[in-house]
Amino acid sequence: MSVSIKIEDAQPSLPKVRLKIICFDITNYSQTKQFLICSTAVFIFFVLYGYMQELIFTIEGFKPYGWYLTLVQFGFYSIFGLIEKYATSISKRKIPIKTYILLAALTLGTMGFSNSSVGYLNYPTQVIFKCCKLLPVMAGSILIQGKRYGPLDFISASLMCVGLILFTLADSKISPNFNTSGVIMISLALLCDAVIGNVQEKSMKKSGASNAEVVLYSYSIGFAYLFIIMVISGSFTDGITFFAQNPKQTYGYAFIFSLTGYLGIQIVLTLVRTCGAFVTVTVTTCRKAMTIIISFIFFNKPFVFQYLTSGLLVVIAIYLNLYSKKNPMSFDDLFYKIIYLKRYIPLGHTRKQERFHKLSVSNY
Structure with missing residues (x-):
């Protein structure tokens, strides 16, 4: 699944953007239908992405090679971006290169630290930290874009965080695997995550850049960053040597992992464009709960009653978030x-x- 966005002839101040998923044009759909289509696609691709991320770290001895996996992933993303660029006839870059230099650094931070942390923390523990990015993203929207949110948005975000934290904390109590290095890595990934969505939203809306352009430049520049760092540190050779021992499994898993991630990123960017960074993070946070459920099923995790109560909090948070969009309310109104x-x-x-x-x- 890919997203192709073309700027049609229109008034300069209000460019008409065509939104396509595979061969389906969703431009003329209502925002609610666009939201439902994109959200469903995000759930499908990122559930597969999360499964492959956890599966690849089950390979014996893979733990120290999270950054090399990120390098391979960025390489695949760059190739996919080039293919889509030529397929959609995108020629002119619309976002300044300075912005892409910042986006590449943030993208490298969030994905590199996130991938590496899986080797030091169990998957649910990692999600405990990642699901808390709703509030930082909201703060970033206020500081970077000058947005305003109502009380229901804050309540929804808080309930979402509490529900998912309790959901994953239940598993971390059963099989705890805390490591200081992993905690630092996922915390740094969270900081990058809190900024990147708002920078992307502001840049894409201002310039009308396509998803393919944003992905291509962000990940290709990020690949160059990481390649230079790994060559200097000597970890590049170690990564190649380890992956060469079983290339079908390592590169095969990495390819599927990258493909599902790339397609998911395209849908996320479309969701950012249509609904904003905060709504997008709400959706991606919700899919984490589904990813954890899949993790329980396929990786033999025990089940406790706390998962049900935590899931109920998440459902209430989703309802409040949707209600606040249809019925905006300020703090004065409340x-x-x-x-x-x-x-x-x-x-x-x-x-x-x-x-x-x-x-x-x-x-x-």
Whole structure:
């Protein structure tokens, strides 16, 4: 699955962007339908991506080679990006190279540290940290793009984090595998994650750049960064030697891992473009719960009741997030609703009176 975005003839201030998934044009769909299509695709590809990420680290002796895996992954992404660039006839770069230098560094940080941390932390423990990026991304949206969020957005993000943390903490109690190096790595990945989505959203909306362009330049420059670092450190030769011992398994897994990740990235960028960074992170955070469930099924993890209660919190958070999009509410609105309802609706009021007061408060 790939996303092709072309700029049609239109007014300079409002370029018309064509959104395509495989051969399906979703441009004329409502934002809700676009959101559902993209979210479903994100779940499919990133569940496979998470499964392959955990599977590849089950290879004996693979633990120290997370950065070489990232180099191979960036190499595949660059090849896929070139293929898509020529297939969609993209010739002119629209985002400044300075922005791509920053995006490449952030992309390298988030993916490199994330991949490497799997070798030092069990997968659920890694997700404990990654699922907490909703609030940093929200803070980044406020600082970088000047966005404003209502109380329901903050409540939704908080519930999402608490639910997923409890969900994964249940497993970490059963089979804990904490390591200081792994904690530092995933924390650095989280910091990069909190910035990259907002930088991508701001750059793509301002320039109208295609997904293929963003992926190609971000990952090819990131590949150059990592290649130079690994050659200087000497870890490049070690990685080649280890992968050469069983190339079908190592490079085979890495190819599937990279392909599902690349297709997932394309859908994520489309979701960023249509719904914004915060909604995108909400979706990708939700899919982490599905990834963990798949991990339990295929990697023989025990089940405890805490998973059900934690999952309920996530479902409530999703509902609040969707409700807040259809019914925006500021902190002032919430304040007045609480104060006025408490003040003017006495105990023993009728339902008719309650409806009347709610209407009055809403209109206020």
